[in-house]
Amino acid sequence: MNVGALTSLITVDLPVMPPVQPMLAKAVSGVPDPAKYDAQGLSFEPKWDGFRCIVFRDGDEIELTSRNTKPLTRYFPELVEAIRAELPERCVLDGEIFVALEGADGKGRLQFEVLQERIHPAASRIAMLSEKTPADFVAFDLLALGDESYVDRPFAERRAALEQALAHLTDPTSARSPASPASRTGGHCHLTRTSTDPAVAEEWFHQFEGAGLDGVVAKPLGAPYAQNGRTMLKIKHERTADVVLAGYREHKTSTPENPLIGSLLLGLYADGELQHIGVSASFTAARRAELWQELQALVCPIEEHPWGRWQEFLVANPGRQPGTQSRWSSGKDLSFTPLRPERVIEVKYDAMEGTRFRHTAHFKRWREDRDPTSCGYEQLDQPVKYDLADVLGG
Numbered sequence: 001m002n003v004g005a006l007t008s009l010i011t012v013d014l015p016v017m018p019p020v021q022p023m024l025a026k027a028v029s030g031v032p033d034p035a036k037y038d039a040q041g042l043s044f045e046p047k048w049d050g051f052r053c054i055v056f057r058d059g060d061e062i063e064l065t066s067r068n069t070k071p072l073t074r075y076f077p078e079l080v081e082a083i084r085a086e087l088p089e090r091c092v093l094d095g096e097i098f099v100a101l102e103g104a105d106g107k108g109r110l111q112f113e114v115l116q117e118r119i120h121p122a123a124s125r126i127a128m129l130s131e132k133t134p135a136d137f138v139a140f141d142l143l144a145l146g147d148e149s150y151v152d153r154p155f156a157e158r159r160a161a162l163e164q165a166l167a168h169l170t171d172p173t174s175a176r177s178p179a180s181p182a183s184r185t186g187g188h189c190h191l192t193r194t195s196t197d198p199a200v201a202e203e204w205f206h207q208f209e210g211a212g213l214d215g216v217v218a219k220p221l222g223a224p225y226a227q228n229g230r231t232m233l234k235i236k237h238e239r240t241a242d243v244v245l246a247g248y249r250e251h252k253t254s255t256p257e258n259p260l261i262g263s264l265l266l267g268l269y270a271d272g273e274l275q276h277i278g279v280s281a282s283f284t285a286a287r288r289a290e291l292w293q294e295l296q297a298l299v300c301p302i303e304e305h306p307w308g309r310w311q312e313f314l315v316a317n318p319g320r321q322p323g324t325q326s327r328w329s330s331g332k333d334l335s336f337t338p339l340r341p342e343r344v345i346e347v348k349y350d351a352m353e354g355t356r357f358r359h360t361a362h363f364k365r366w367r368e369d370r371d372p373t374s375c376g377y378e379q380l381d382q383p384v385k386y387d388l389a390d391v392l393g394g
Contacts, residue, residue, distance in 0.1 A: 110212030210386030278357030
C-alpha cells in the first residue's frame with residue numbers, strides 16, 4: 001500500500017501522524033558494552049518475536065500500522081478495543097503485536113505462526129481467531145503523548161514518560177497470564193521491561209528464549225527516535241544445523257531463458273522419514289542462476305521423492321508440507337521441483353517453532369562429508385522452557 005493510500009484513510013489528529021517508519025536495529029555479536037555506544041549508556045530490553053506495530057490513538061479513533069507502514073487495524077479487532085480501554089486517550093506508541101499460547105507444561109510461549117494466521121482477507125476468519133487466539137500488544141517506545149511529540153527527545157526521557165503513562169499496566173493486582181486466553185481477566189496491553197545492567201541483559205538473552213523471545217535489544221539512552229534509522233542494537237540467537245536439500249522453488253523473476261532459484265526446501269529425518277523443516281533463501285541473482293544449473297543433476301520425478309505422497313493433499317494441510325495448499329495461501333503457486341535427497345547443507349537458524357525453523361534459514365556451506373540419512377532432529381539445540389508470564393511480570 002502506498003503512502004498516499006494510507007494517508008487517505010487517516011482519521012486521527014496527533015502531533016505525530018502516520019505514516020511512521022519504526023526505528024530499526026543493527027546486529028551485534030554479544031551484549032555490548034554501554035560505554036562504547038552512548039555517553040549516557042544503553043537501555044536493554046527483550047526482543048519480541050511478533051509484528052512490529054505503531055499505535056496511533058486519538059480518543060476512539062485508532063490506527064495500527066506495520067513496520068512497512070501498512071494498515072494492521074482490521075486484523076486485530078480485539079486489540080483496537082483493548083487500546084481504547086487500556087492506553088492513554090491520545091498517544092503514539094511503538095511496540096509489538098504477539099500471540100502467546102500455553103503449552104502442555106502450563107508455560108506460555110510466543111507463537112509466531114499462529115500470529116501469521118491473523119493476516120487473512122475474510123472478516124469472519126479474523127473475528128473467529130480474535131476470540132480463539134487473541135493477540136496482545138507490548139509497548140517499548142513513546143512517540144507522542146497528548147499534544148506533545150517525543151520523537152526528538154532522548155530515549156531516557158521517552159522511557160520515563162512511557163513508564164508514567166502506562167504505570168497502570170504493571171499494577172501487580174491486575175497481573176494475569178497472557179498465555180491463557182480462556183482465563184483472561186486483565187488487559188491485552190503491556191509495557192516491556194528494561195534494564196541498564198549488561199549482566200541482566202545477558203541473563204535475559206538466555207532465559208527468555210524459552211518463552212519464544214528473539215534475543216535482546218539495546219537502545220542508546222541519549223538518542224532521539226530516528227525513523228527508519230538503525231540506531232538500536234540487536235543481539236539474536238544464532239545456531240547451525242546440517243539439513244538435507246530436498247527441493248527448490250524458482251524465483252518470481254525466473255524465466256525459461258534465465259532460470260533462477262528462489263528458495264531451497266530443507267528436511268530432517270525423523271523415524272526414518274524425511275520431514276520438511278523449512279527453507280533457505282536470500283541469494284544474490286548470480287548465485288540463484290548458479291544454483292539452478294548446479295542442482296539440475298539432482299532433479300527427480302515427484303513419484304520417486306520422499307514427499308511424493310503429499311500430492312494427494314488439495315486443501316488445508318496442518319503439517320505445511322511443500323507443494324500443498326493451505327487456507328492461507330489463497331491459490332498461490334506452492335509447487336516445487338523435487339531433488340533426490342543426496343546433498344547436505346549447513347544452515348544458520350535462530351529458533352525452532354514446533355518441528356520447523358521459525359524463520360528462513362541462511363545458507364552457510366555444503367557438507368559433502370555428511371550422510372543425508374544422519375541428519376536428524378537430535379542435533380538441534382532447544383532452549384530451556386520459560387513462562388512468558390514471567391517475562392511480562394517483571
